[in-house]
Amino acid sequence: MVDWKNTNLKLVSISRQSIIDxxxxxxxxxxxxxxxxxxxxxxxxxxxxxxxxxxxxKTLIDKKVxxxxxxxxxxxxxxxxxxxxxxxxxxxxxxxxxEITTNNEIVYVNDKTVECFPDSGIMxxxxxxxxxxxxxxxxxxxxxxxxxxxxxxKYKR
Numbered sequence: 595m596v597d598w599k600n601t602n603l604k605l606v607s608i609s610r611q612s613i614i615d616x617x618x619x620x621x622x623x624x625x626x627x628x629x630x631x632x633x634x635x636x637x638x639x640x641x642x643x644x645x646x647x648x649x650x651x652k653t654l655i656d657k658k659v660x661x662x663x664x665x666x667x668x669x670x671x672x673x674x675x676x677x678x679x680x681x682x683x684x685x686x687x688x689x690x691x692x693e694i695t696t697n698n699e700i701v702y703v704n705d706k707t708v709e710c711f712p713d714s715g716i717m718x719x720x721x722x723x724x725x726x727x728x729x730x731x732x733x734x735x736x737x738x739x740x741x742x743x744x745x746x747x748k749y750k751r
Contacts, residue, residue, distance in 0.1 A: 596637075596644070598624060603655050606634040606643060624650040675732050682724050682734075686746060698726045 609632045611617065616630040623644040633651040636643045646654065729738060741747040 596623070598654060601654075602638045603635045603644075604638050605651070605655060606636050608633050608648070608651075620645050622647040622650055624654065678724070678728070679732055679734070682729065686741065 609618070611630045613630050618632070619628060619630050620632060621627070622629050624646045627647055629645075629647040631648050632645050633648055633655075634643055634645055635651065635655065726738070729735070738747065
């Protein structure tokens with residue numbers, strides 16, 4: 595009996611046939627179903643080859659690859675979110691910055707002698723901004739509310 599969960603498989607070949615004209619039919623060595631479309635796979639640890647159906651190939655080989663690709667994508671996305679969050683927190687940590695919210699964004703401003711947006715009455719030169727929806731999405735809603743409550747972020751409508 596093969597321990598499929600702990601088997602490292604690689605694809606050797608695929609044979610596709612019509613069920614009517616099939617020259618070779620066999621039983622899937624994974625699930626026991628009769629198959630005409632056959633994936634020959636090899637256990638990379640033992641060198642033993644198995645004939646399995648294409649659905650079982652998806653489960654045993656493709657799923658691992660797709661999960662690995664998904665994990666890599668999520669890691670990349672997580673790193674991007676972390677970098678943006680770190681940048682945002684860095685701005686908040688600098689006392690010379692003046693942070694405000696406008697149009698669902700937190701805008702970091704300095705040089706309070708210059709009007710930041712024409713006819714807005716908001717004084718300061720814009721340095722950078724971050725979308726509030728994005729910050730809420732990465733779990734910073736309570737933290738932002740606390741910053742507003744403490745006056746770190748000035749809330750303007």
